[in-house]
Amino acid sequence: MTARVHRDVEIGYKLFNAEAADIRHKQYSRGRYTYHEWEVTDVDPYDYYSSESYNINHFSPHVVLYVKSTNIDDQPKKYFGDIDDLFDYYKGFISDLNTSYSPELKELVEKLTDGLTREEKARAIYYWVQRNIKYVAYEQGYMGFRPSPANEVFNKRFGDCKGMSSLINGMMELAGLDASIAWVGTRRIPYTYEQLPLPQVDNHMVAARYTGENDICILDGTFDYLDYGVYPFHIQGKEVMVAKENGGYDIFKVPISPAGYSTISDSVSIRMQGDLIMGDGKVTHTGFNKMELASAMDGVKKDNYNETLTRLLNKGNNKFSVKGHQIHNLFDYDKPAEVDYQFVLHDYSRKIGDELYINLNLDKSYQDFSIDTTGIIQPVENDFYCTETSITRFEISDGYEITYVPDDAEFKTGNISASFKYIKDDGVIILKRQLTFEFFVLVGDQISNWNHLISYLNQQYRSSIALKKTDNQTSNIVKK
Structure with missing residues (x-):
């Protein structure tokens, strides 16, 4: 890279991400011009990350040039060099702002x-x-x-x-x-x-x-x-x-809002009705999650709310459908948004003989979010720290006993965590899943941690509870 600068102009430069690259700078003069050359050779290949909000300047070696001062016709003028100079430049754009009001x-x-x-x-x-x-x-x-x-x-x-x-x-x-x-x-x-x-x-x-x-x-x-x-x-x-x-x-x-500020808490109660699963749910959005829900619902006609909520709250499979809803505080400030909803889910349970299998992981978020690291790598980006909690409460049908409940599981590495906890109560089985993300972007070795999380989630998402038909309605057999 070469920059040719008139002798009446003084420039400065800043190098970034140059620690691993031997960047050589050479300066010389010819006539009325000063030349600046930057040269680098034998650069080792590095992973390339590309996304809308994480650009090449975060990781690629580069030089930024700027004008420090000029001296044209013996009239010296200073431009940039420190933070005070930058503020003086900005101040010129607001010095006459809002001098009068209508x-x-x-x-x-x-x-x-x-x-x-x-x-x-x-x-x-x-x-x-x-x-x-x-x-x-x-x-x-x-x-x-x-x-x-x-x-x-x-x-x-x-x-x-x-x-x-x-x-x-x-x-x-x-x-x-x-x-x-x-x-x-x-x-x-x-x-x-x-x-x-x-x-x-x-x-x-x-x-x-x-x-x-x-x-x-x-x-x-x-x-x-x-x-x-x-x-x-x-x-x-x-x-x-x-x-x-x-x-x-x-x-x-600017401070960073903790993961507990932006939350999604989705709690559903489901029961078998023939071959269908009927459910009642309540989802609460706070912080930036509430803001995103409000933006997604903005402009939607009320007659289309069930259809939109079916897409936003999708569970189980593509035969999930919201049949009714009650929405509170969605477009109000300073309050959590709450959505009570009723839904039906077709073709989700599996029967083999007198055994019934139900996967309580109705919400399988992030199952397809693994990152391909073989070429240009898409970094993992997260707009804000957040916590997502999903609770599924399954009401055991009369005439069935529980024969298998998956083990509890927990995953934690650095700034991401996930947990699955099964609880057996009187006539119900409850699954509580919680995900916590405390990062904005993951690159490098952190991508591997993310892919391990996705692999772990998919492993847990395949786990089902098992029930067996029996004439003894008071049986409490649980096998793990």
């Missing part, structure tokens, strides 16, 4: 926040922007950095991340609340501000509100159904540059 916007804010506490005002403003402003990305040229004024976004009823942040910031100011413009890079970008204090470190903008000395509330209007005060999952673990009122800035590292 009467209509002022009236809306007054109506939204009348009689509310400061925290309630912030919450009301954030939810109004979520519900009423459509997200439309726009990144051409300088408009990829310059936010649209709050008045413009309010009047058009659409905006990109910068415009929505500008509107939230403006409405907060009208309500007498402190809010700031903030820049952040999603997890697609691997750099910190210290590593790369250049515009390439960021690709997103949010609003930020100080809620304590060291605590900042991130307000991202591009996320539908995201509860107030929750850090968007795609920037968790990343750094945010927050513009302060005094003209300075803070660097804030």
Whole structure:
């Protein structure tokens, strides 16, 4: 790689992922130009990972060039070099932002926040922007950095991340609340501000509100159904540059929500009715799982809810069908979503003579999620830490006794775990399965751990309980 630079321009460069590569840099001058050459030879092959949010810059050796300063016609000008320079560059795009507000916007804010506490005002403003402003990305040229004024976004009823942040910031100011413009890079970008204090470190903008000395509330209007005060999952673990009122800035590292914040708990009770399995279920979604469920149901006509829930809650086989449902809090903020549902499952149980076999693993999630490591490798990506619990309660039919129950099993390695526990109660057998994922991306040796998990799950998914027809309805025989 060669860069030719005019003698009036000073450049800098940053090397990344170069530890295993002997990258040689050579610099020389010819006439009015300075030449920079980077050369590497005998590079060992390495695994190539490709996905939407984990790009080549995470693992591939590369060099990033930038302009440090110029001296044209004896007029020196500094550009980039440290974090202060980057903030000065960003500040130029917001220095004249939201200097005035329309009467209509002022009236809306007054109506939204009348009689509310400061925290309630912030919450009301954030939810109004979520519900009423459509997200439309726009990144051409300088408009990829310059936010649209709050008045413009309010009047058009659409905006990109910068415009929505500008509107939230403006409405907060009208309500007498402190809010700031903030820049952040999603997890697609691997750099910190210290590593790369250049515009390439960021690709997103949010609003930020100080809620304590060291605590900042991130307000991202591009996320539908995201509860107030929750850090968007795609920037968790990343750094945010927050513009302060005094003209300075803070660097804030976004916390990671624990696996217990985003949960799915699906509990069903099933019974035999002839050759059919009839069931009643209740599934509860919290955190980001609730947000995803709301997004999946958004726009679905109520007459089509059973059909959509059949697809989303699929169990057993492709002859599963939801026949009724009751939904609570799905599109409400700050509450878990709950779905009570009734279903039927055809051709699932297996009878051989007087024996009956039932696989209580109705939910076989991830069974086809093993990763092929023979070519370009798809890393395992997880949007957010989460816990999934599935409980199946099988009511033993009269005239049957239990002859076999699978052993309990547990799998745990690093940041993923799974457990299967069978419980025999009065007239019922219960299977509780729990999966916990505490990672964002798995690469390298972690892929092998993931494939071991999938193999383990599939092994457990093949396990069934066995029952035998008998005239003794009080028998409690259990064999393992």
